[in-house]
Amino acid sequence: MAKYRLQRINDEIVREMTRILRHVKDPRVTSYLTVVTGCDISPDLKYAKIYYSFLDTVPPEETPLVRAEIKKGLISAHGFIRRELAAGLNLRVTPELTFIADTSAEYGSHVDEVLKQIKAEDEARPKPAVPAVEEDEEHD
Numbered sequence: 001m002a003k004y005r006l007q008r009i010n011d012e013i014v015r016e017m018t019r020i021l022r023h024v025k026d027p028r029v030t031s032y033l034t035v036v037t038g039c040d041i042s043p044d045l046k047y048a049k050i051y052y053s054f055l056d057t058v059p060p061e062e063t064p065l066v067r068a069e070i071k072k073g074l075i076s077a078h079g080f081i082r083r084e085l086a087a088g089l090n091l092r093v094t095p096e097l098t099f100i101a102d103t104s105a106e107y108g109s110h111v112d113e114v115l116k117q118i119k120a121e122d123e124a125r126p127k128p129a130v131p132a133v134e135e136d137e138e139h140d
Contacts (some may be wrong), residue, residue, distance in 0.1 A: 006041060006043065009041055009091070010038070010041055011039075012089060013039040013085070013089070013095075014036050014037075014038060014039050016088040016089060017036040017039070017081070017085070018035070018036050019088070020080075020084045020085060020088070021034055021081075023084070024073075024077045024080065024081070026077050028069045028072060028073030028076075029073040029077060032054040032069075033055040034054050034070055034073075034074075035052065035053055035055060036052055037053050037104070038050075038051040038102065039051065042095070045091060045095055046096060047095055047096050048097055049098045050074075050097055050098065050100065051100050051101075052070065052099060052101060052102060053102040053103075053104075053105060054066060054070060063106065071099055074099045078097060081097065082094055082096075082097055
C-alpha cells in the first residue's frame with residue numbers, strides 16, 4: 001500500500017480517536033485530559049498502535065502511575081472505542097488497537113533540563129585567557 005495512503009489513514013484515525021475520547025465515560029481517561037498524539041497502522045490495516053499522552057500537570061514521581069491508570073481506562077473502554085472507530089472510518093476492516101504511552105514530551109523536557117544544566121556549568125567555569133594574535137606583515 002502506498003505510504004501516502006497509510007499516512008492519511010493514520011491522520012484520520014488520530015482525528016477520530018480525539019473525537020471518541022471526548023465521549024468516553026471512564027474517569028481514568030477523562031480526568032487527566034488524555035490526548036492522542038499519533039497512530040501507526042500496519043500495512044494490511046489490521047493493527048493500529050495508538051500513542052497517547054496527558055496534559056494535566058502531575059508531579060514527575062506520579063507520572064508512571066497516571067500513565068498506567070490511563071492505559072487501564074483505555075483498555076477498559078476498548079470495545080466502545082473500536083465500535084465508534086468503525087462507525088467513523090470507512091475501512092473494510094477495523095484495526096485491532098494497541099495503546100502505547102507517548103513519552104516524547106517528558107523526554108524533551110529532560111533534554112531541555114540537561115542543556116540548561118550544561119549551560120549553567122559552562123557559564124560558571126572560568127574562561128581561559130586568549131593570547132593576542134599578532135598580524136603578520138605581508139610578504140612579497
